[in-house]
Amino acid sequence: MKQLITVFLMAMVWTGTLAQPVEVGLYQEQLVRAAVVYCSSGHYQLLLDGEVVLRMENGDILYLTLEDELIKVLDAENDFGYAGHVELRSLSTESVFRLRPIQPELESRVYDDNLLVLPGDRYITLVNQVDLDKYLAGVVEAEAGPNAEKEFYKAQSVLCRTYALKQMERHINEGFSLCDGTHCQAYKGKSTGNPEILEAIVETSAMVVADYNFKLITAAYHSNSGGQTQRASDVWLSDENYLQSVVDPYSLHQPHAKWKDTISFKEWKAYLLKNGMKSVTRIPDEIIYVEQMRRKKYFILDSDSIRMTKIRADWGFKSSFFDMFPDGDSVLVWGKGYGHGLGMSQEGAMKMARDDFSYQDILQFYFHEIRLMDYRDLPHSSLPQSVLDL
Template identity: 30%
Template sequence: MKEARVQVKVPLVPRPGMQESEENTVSVSGVGKDKLPPMHLRSVPPPDTRSSSPGGIKTEPELVPANELERTTTERTHVPVIELDQFRRVKHRRMRTFGRRRRWGRSSTRWQPAAAVSALLAMALLIPVILVWPRSDESAKPIPAPTDAVNTRTPVPTPAVPVTYPEPKVRVFLAATGTTMNLPLEDYVTGVVAAEMPAEFRLEALKAQAIAARTFIVRRLAASDTSGVPAGAADVTDTVSHQVFTPPDQVRADWIRLGKVKEWEKLQQAVRESKDTVMTYQGKAITASFFSTSNGYTENAEDVWGNAVPYLQSVDSPWDKNLAPGFKQTVTMKRSEILQKLNLDAIPVTSQKNGSWMEVLSTTKGHRIKEMQIAGETFSGPEVRKQLGLRSSQFSWRTTGDEVQITTYGYGHGVGMSQWGANGMAQEGHTATQILKHYYTGISFGQASKMLASK
């Protein structure tokens, strides 16, 4: 169905009595003139002459036939002027206003979430303020000013004065002369470190040795132990039965003569920096045993001396193998010499036939010989080491004719701290405290002079 299009033409300045023209006609597209009489737009008369409907309702312009329009042409006194340009401008302004309203509507929609978040933040800030706002009946009470400024002043604490204890004395029996030397504890430690550990060792290893030597003698002094001393007026000897000791004055003179001035200064530094420090276990000084070189492990105390000690347990010591010059040594003995040192008469015939006259029965946790059988008799590993004068209780042997070649690994009884192992740890950057805690399980540290103050 086609859409009907109506075209309205209105004169810009109508005058009374003007002739009817095509400009006043209303044409309808698609409709013949014979079917629809010509229609004209009749203007509404002025307010004083036009008729009103009942109730004061204004009437709208209406379409009337042409013959009726001719009769009323003379009666028309006013025709409104409609400017098309003005109509277009009004329409354009309305369209722009409508567009701005739509754009403003979209913009306000974008700002709605931000406005909601701002409102929530404002409420979150205001609610705590309202809750803690002081009530009108809870007026703040003024803090009274101090009446006496001297009483309110904070007293200055008096610095604590460290408690000092007198340095203990040690009486050393000198086996070479049969005399006794009485000297301060730190001088005794200096003489022990100089005699027990090479001066070329690292400083931290020397400090560990100083603490071990000090702990050994403090334990004896605290227990009033004079065992192994031939003369009753001494606390310890200068031999391997206790700790090897050289008088400090003699050490200083010998080392300066040999050009070892730096070594002497390093030795003094090690003793000075470890001064008065001892190892403790449950508040008491420990048995700080030490030895030269391990076979890669230290030994449990019960496997060497028969008594278990909680802080003398087997630990690994891998540094000795690469550092100690006497880690592995081989000695050759006659069969008869071995039998004589072990108080054995002869090798049984059965052992001679099968070639098993020496046999290992068991080993320790430290990989040393615990028990072995020689010529049908059973011995402990430490016992064989002592009787044969071997460097270690870990050894192997090979028999060639009447000769026996025995190869040992490590040097010493193996209980406690390995000196070459301590030097290896010091080379890796470990401190004296770390070295001692590695070789002595679960120990602490204490003050020697304090422990001996009551003696």
């Protein structure tokens, strides 16, 4: 009975507008020209150019196709003609739709809340207007998988929220706030893999990481540090006080702690020569090696140098934390960690959570001199305007 009353009250207070909506551009890199939308649960209203034309419920299907810079809208029985603005507006907090691009054909994904569809000259812009917490649950699952501990999920939630709020105006000229690719943060729709993810979001509600000047940090994280994180200026041009290099024993012995590769010695020498290391033509092969007991910013030979991050990018290595030894015609590459190495190591943080550290301990370990606080307590000058409007 009590549950029924709660459901009834939720229905009463639901006004059709989301408490804290964010607008996420979907399938942005694939240039979608046609898609099918299925109403999976709850109820929706279909609005074409602002007018309600249909009420949709579980099982209803809609076909959307780009034609002459407008969207042609059909369902199983009706041809609704063309529209310049299509909206699927949720009529309850539990509404869920499935979206399947058919041109090009891509895997379908399930989303909470609303869908906006805007035509362009070459492709349609698909925007999921979704409650911030539900969006963050989807991001945490896409970025960290469904099989970790709650305290890890809390640490990851705080970082994903910080990142999202700081980047909220990144795609503002394209008609949405954030994209669903790694350019912003990966988002593959509704979190379904582990209920603890949404709990972690709710239990850290509104919490973000700020630096000592009350500014949102660049909430960097990566898969595995290899035993030592990177300092900001070793990857970027500028330094950030909160991103210092940390010796990280928790990342050792984790799935992505080590990697191996082999490259051709001839190609390696040609690469060094091309990048200004003229001495490779006269010094013995056996002293052309890279050794990093601790992370180094540069590979230095004679008086020439190349940034480790450049070598990583040019050769497609998993990290810039590696040793290289000549071995006949080849060079053996023994690497540590996976990713750029900045900020929180996800596998290290998972290990810390298994060792009973709290999410606050985890974040304080990977970031230097930070404040964990409610973003609404930050000075307005520290937040993008669209966050103040949430």
